[in-house]
Amino acid sequence: MNEQKDEKWLDELISRSIDTSEPKFDAEQWKQKYPGEFQALVERGARRPRAARFGVLSIVIRSRIAQVAAAAVFIIAVGLFIAHLDLGGQQQGEPEQLAKSPAEMVTSASLRTAYNRGGMDALEEQCDRAARMLGQGLLSMKDVVEESNG
Amino acid sequence: MAQEPDSALVEAAANGDGDSFTELCRRYYPAMVAIAHSMLGDRHLAEDVAQQAFATAAVKLRQLRQKEQFAGWLAAICRNEARDILRSRKPACSIEGRRATGESDENAVCESVRAALNKLSASAREVVFLRFYDGMSYEQISAVLGMSEQAINGRLRRAKKKLAEYLRRDGYGEARL
Numbered sequence: 482m483n484e485q486k487d488e489k490w491l492d493e494l495i496s497r498s499i500d501t502s503e504p505k506f507d508a509e510q511w512k513q514k515y516p517g518e519f520q521a522l523v524e525r526g527a528r529r530p531r532a533a534r535f536g537v538l539s540i541v542i543r544s545r546i547a548q549v550a551a552a553a554v555f556i557i558a559v560g561l562f563i564a565h566l567d568l569g570g571q572q573q574g575e576p577e578q579l580a581k582s583p584a585e586m587v588t589s590a591s592l593r594t595a596y597n598r599g600g601m602d603a604l605e606e607q608c609d610r611a612a613r614m615l616g617q618g619l620l621s622m623k624d625v626v627e628e629s630n631g
Numbered sequence: 632m633a634q635e636p637d638s639a640l641v642e643a644a645a646n647g648d649g650d651s652f653t654e655l656c657r658r659y660y661p662a663m664v665a666i667a668h669s670m671l672g673d674r675h676l677a678e679d680v681a682q683q684a685f686a687t688a689a690v691k692l693r694q695l696r697q698k699e700q701f702a703g704w705l706a707a708i709c710r711n712e713a714r715d716i717l718r719s720r721k722p723a724c725s726i727e728g729r730r731a732t733g734e735s736d737e738n739a740v741c742e743s744v745r746a747a748l749n750k751l752s753a754s755a756r757e758v759v760f761l762r763f764y765d766g767m768s769y770e771q772i773s774a775v776l777g778m779s780e781q782a783i784n785g786r787l788r789r790a791k792k793k794l795a796e797y798l799r800r801d802g803y804g805e806a807r808l
Contacts, residue, residue, distance in 0.1 A: 488791065491791055491794060491795050491798070492763075494740065494744050494798070494803070495744060495748075495759065495763050495794075496763060497737075497740070497741060497744075498740070498741040498744035498745055498748075499668075499744075499745070499748075499760070499763065500674045501665075501760070501763045501764045501765060502765055503661055503764065503765035503767075504660055504661050504664045504678055504681075504764075505660070506653075506656050506657045506660035508653040508656065508657065511653070511656065511682055511685065511686075512649075512653075514682060514686075515682070515685075515686040515689070518686040518687075518689040518690050519649060519652075519686075519689060521689065521690055522644065522647065522649060522652055522689040522690070522692065523647050523649045524647065525645075525646075525647045525693065
């Protein structure tokens, strides 16, 4: 009861003693008073898309851990690229990949390469494959050498 | 735009939408003026401080991580601005009245109320000003103070009880009005 009484007379006293009328915000006046601050806010939006485009890059630049991770990824990528190049180089030297016809398969260069790769077994195998492609039975080494020398 | 939640307006403002920012200013201007007024005791100065707080907020808005806590963040900026003013001012300050001139009895009563308000703690005085300023909902006060409406009611009740005690001690009360 006493508290309710307090509320009424006190509320009235406070309202009479302090200017508590609603203050109105004048946006235009504020913009004129703080042009730099408002401009900074609005211009930030114009710069935003560029920042978003380079968002990942900016994170990498700012974070030390991200820098190390990015460097590791770069090194691994370069390593894989070099390994891929080496593998390609090795594959290029294999005659059976390049020799398409039986004639090509029994040239002295192809036969030498086959011999270097796998010795007599590889040489025999290449000759057999050339013979199979020609539709003939198995050729002896003598036939092949005679054929090659004309 | 008036119905938009704070977080949406803050997000838009942070992306450079000036209208969203001025809507936020319009929404929280009474609260910021009330907070500064409770600290400085001067309505006109309080309005300047509130506007300065908006300027600071415009520059620092990107630093705000939790967009839904904009009101509390803004209130903290406003309090800092008011503290800077207090530091650069004479130590003694009192809450000024709404009437510069008037009958002497009326003035005496108002002076006593202001003196009683100055005796309250800063947080208690702040909640009284926020509650008595026009155009402010409990929801806004709750957002600004980061407290539930029940907690605000409790703090307000305790503050008013103390005020009543101070005023009765000075010889004022419901009987004299």
